[in-house]
Amino acid sequence: MLTTTTLAPPSPALTRSGALARLHDVVVLVRRNLIHIAREPLQLSDVTVQPVLFTLLFVYVFGSGVPIHDGSYKDFAIAGLMLLNLTTSAMGTAVGLISDITTGAIDRFCTLPMWRSAVLVGRSLADLLSSALCIAIVAVTGLAIGWRPDASAGSILAGFAIALLFSYALSWACAALGVVSKGPESAQGVGLIILFPLAIVSNAMVPTAGMPGWLQVIANWNPVSSVTAAVRHLFGNPNPSATISAWPMQHPVLAAVAWSALILAVFAPLAAHLFRQKTTG
Amino acid sequence: MIEADSLTKSFGATKALAGVSFSVPAGSILGMLGPNGAGKTTAVRILTTLAIPDDGQAKVAGHDVVAEAAAVRRSIGVTAQDATIDEALTGRQNLVMVGELSGLKRKAAKSRAAELLTRFDLLEAADRVTKGYSGGMRRRLDLAASLVTRPSVLFLDEPTTGLDPTSRLLMWQVIRGLVSEGTTILLTTQYLEEADELADRIVVIDHGTVIAEGTAAELKRQIGGARLSVTLAEPHPRAVAALTGLVDGDVQVSQDGRRLQAAVRSTSGLGTTVVRALDANGVVVDDVEVRPPSLDDVFFSLTGHGALDLEGETCDLQVLEGVS
Ligand SMILES: Nc1ncnc2c1ncn2[C@@H]1O[C@H](COP(=O)(O)OP(=O)(O)OP(=O)(O)O)[C@@H](O)[C@H]1O
Ligand SMILES: [Mg+2]
Numbered sequence: 001m002l003t004t005t006t007l008a009p010p011s012p013a014l015t016r017s018g019a020l021a022r023l024h025d026v027v028v029l030v031r032r033n034l035i036h037i038a039r040e041p042l043q044l045s046d047v048t049v050q051p052v053l054f055t056l057l058f059v060y061v062f063g064s065g066v067p068i069h070d071g072s073y074k075d076f077a078i079a080g081l082m083l084l085n086l087t088t089s090a091m092g093t094a095v096g097l098i099s100d101i102t103t104g105a106i107d108r109f110c111t112l113p114m115w116r117s118a119v120l121v122g123r124s125l126a127d128l129l130s131s132a133l134c135i136a137i138v139a140v141t142g143l144a145i146g147w148r149p150d151a152s153a154g155s156i157l158a159g160f161a162i163a164l165l166f167s168y169a170l171s172w173a174c175a176a177l178g179v180v181s182k183g184p185e186s187a188q189g190v191g192l193i194i195l196f197p198l199a200i201v202s203n204a205m206v207p208t209a210g211m212p213g214w215l216q217v218i219a220n221w222n223p224v225s226s227v228t229a230a231v232r233h234l235f236g237n238p239n240p241s242a243t244i245s246a247w248p249m250q251h252p253v254l255a256a257v258a259w260s261a262l263i264l265a266v267f268a269p270l271a272a273h274l275f276r277q278k279t280t281g
Numbered sequence: 282m283i284e285a286d287s288l289t290k291s292f293g294a295t296k297a298l299a300g301v302s303f304s305v306p307a308g309s310i311l312g313m314l315g316p317n318g319a320g321k322t323t324a325v326r327i328l329t330t331l332a333i334p335d336d337g338q339a340k341v342a343g344h345d346v347v348a349e350a351a352a353v354r355r356s357i358g359v360t361a362q363d364a365t366i367d368e369a370l371t372g373r374q375n376l377v378m379v380g381e382l383s384g385l386k387r388k389a390a391k392s393r394a395a396e397l398l399t400r401f402d403l404l405e406a407a408d409r410v411t412k413g414y415s416g417g418m419r420r421r422l423d424l425a426a427s428l429v430t431r432p433s434v435l436f437l438d439e440p441t442t443g444l445d446p447t448s449r450l451l452m453w454q455v456i457r458g459l460v461s462e463g464t465t466i467l468l469t470t471q472y473l474e475e476a477d478e479l480a481d482r483i484v485v486i487d488h489g490t491v492i493a494e495g496t497a498a499e500l501k502r503q504i505g506g507a508r509l510s511v512t513l514a515e516p517h518p519r520a521v522a523a524l525t526g527l528v529d530g531d532v533q534v535s536q537d538g539r540r541l542q543a544a545v546r547s548t549s550g551l552g553t554t555v556v557r558a559l560d561a562n563g564v565v566v567d568d569v570e571v572r573p574p575s576l577d578d579v580f581f582s583l584t585g586h587g588a589l590d591l592e593g594e595t596c597d598l599q600v601l602e603g604v605s
Binding site for chain 1: 357
């Protein structure tokens with residue numbers, strides 16, 4: 001039975017503003033999104049099973065066929081695998097966001113006295129945490145099969161950081177994609193069409209030198225290549241791209257940061273704008 | 282407490298609202314009645330700051346819904362037509378999250394959640410993921426979520442659609458309880474019975490305009506007269522013709538041809554007259570009833586179609602004009 005209790009007088013502390021309240025909303029939503037990731041098998045496997053699977057498949061299947069001059073394929077591949085996994089799982093941001101919009105979760109949020117953009121910020125940060133888990137799993141799998149970084153701890157950490165920075169920027173681009181997509185399935189489809197070539201037409205899994213000339217140009221200027229080269233460089237792993245004259249391959253760390261900053265500068269405001277438009281119909 | 286003034290809203294070529302005005306005094310409950318696509322949800326979305334009107338203004342709890350949306354959000358609770366609960370979270374996690382996003386400290390949000398789970402008979406299922414909840418449980422959790430902040434104004438968009446009779450009665454009981462505590466409520470419904478039962482005042486909308494407004498009693502008085510319904514032992518070709526002279530307007534016949542309905546002026550001896558007229562034409566009558574108009578009849582006479590055109594039983598009533 002329903003018990004009828006009398007309501008206490010309206011609770012105080014409902015007037016809120018300022019950075020602290022916004023931070024609080026973000027934290028609440030990060031927690032909520034992490035629960036989602038943990039409970040949705042597909043999203044969870046994107047950052048747990050898939051990294052292990054890809055690492056083993058690529059190293060043992062491709063490894064034999066791709067000669068790497070200054071080292072083993074294994075040592076070459078781990079940075080690339082991190083980027084491959086991060087890039088393809090970025091779709092999760094788009095899918096998650098449009099799911100929230102279509103299921104009405106956003107409608108609930110938007111009638112609450114909260115900071116609306118916390119929906120986007122909270123999602124991007126939760127996805128950043130799952131990205132961190134993803135590359136940690138690639139690293140552990142790599143270590144287990146014999147991958148070894150050859151650089152100072154600081155440099156290795158910088159390698160991880162630069163991969164995550166890019167992944168974070170990419171999640172804002174995917175957020176924009178998610179907001180304008182028709183539904184979770186279409187977000188998934190469109191995301192795949194964009195992200196898969198982005199990940200593959202790069203130096204992530206094979207050196208670009210073997211590609212046709214025109215494709216080499218695209219691959220060398222692909223942001224994924226810059227980031228992969230930067231991570232290889234910082235890990236002290238073989239980096240065949242270092243001999244390529246294209247500017248990003250000569251300055252991979254700078255290029256990786258610049259690409260990430262550019263993507264973030266374009267897509268964060270765009271995603272926020274599209275989201276605001278979508279939620280005030 | 283709620284004031285809507287000439288609200289309009291179009292979606293492409295569809296005019297969802299074509300100038301809707303109404304007001305809900307503090308502490309009262311307004312029933313907004315209308316068929317599918319009438320514009321009820323659109324009106325609620327504007328008043329709850331989820332949509333911006335093309336034209337017109339609205340105030341909720343003294344704040345403009347467009348210019349002072351943030352202030353409005355601090356005063357309202359919303360139960361949307363489609364449940365907005367988070368399926369990956371447990372019932373308790375849902376309520377705690379809503380509390381926290383409304384500005385409660387985690388501890389306060391937790392104790393408020395526990396209170397509401399008890400009140401809505403969800404304590405047992407509180408720590409299960411809501412994906413497995415039944416329709417009634419979802420509805421209750423959704424309503425609980427809209428009460429977390431003890432809002433002074435509550436919007437309920439078809440809160441009982443799809444509920445079984447027991448759950449509906451429980452929901453009604455809760456709504457009455459809220460009104461008695463002084464909450465102002467806007468309730469949309471397709472069920473005339475529900476509006477009749479709960480609402481202090483009713484606005485009837487159809488095709489984005491208010492077509493009638495008043496208390497249930499006033500609306501019933503507005504169409505006046507009474508309703509005659511006759512059940513025949515078996516369909517008869519002369520039955521409609523026999524009644525035509527005795528009733529006001531059209532006779533509606535059910536698909537099986539056995540039930541006839543019409544508006545009548547209630548006069549003494551009407552039942553006898555009806556039976557005699559039918560008998561004289563060789564029609565065998567099982568049952569005759571003359572009753573005061575229900576809100577269903579009001580709705581029918583206002584819109585020319587039943588409230589539940591698509592799913593209710595009025596759909597098998599055809600209007601036959603002067604058939605002989
Ligand atoms: N986002 C939208 N895009 C396009 N058309 C819309 C949108 N929202 C509502 N409409 C249209 O506006 C009209 C009014 O819809 P609304 O949802 O307000 O009706 P309703 O009274 O709530 O109906 P129901 O009883 O089915 O819930 C309908 O014709 C509907 O198709
Ligand atoms: Mg509706």
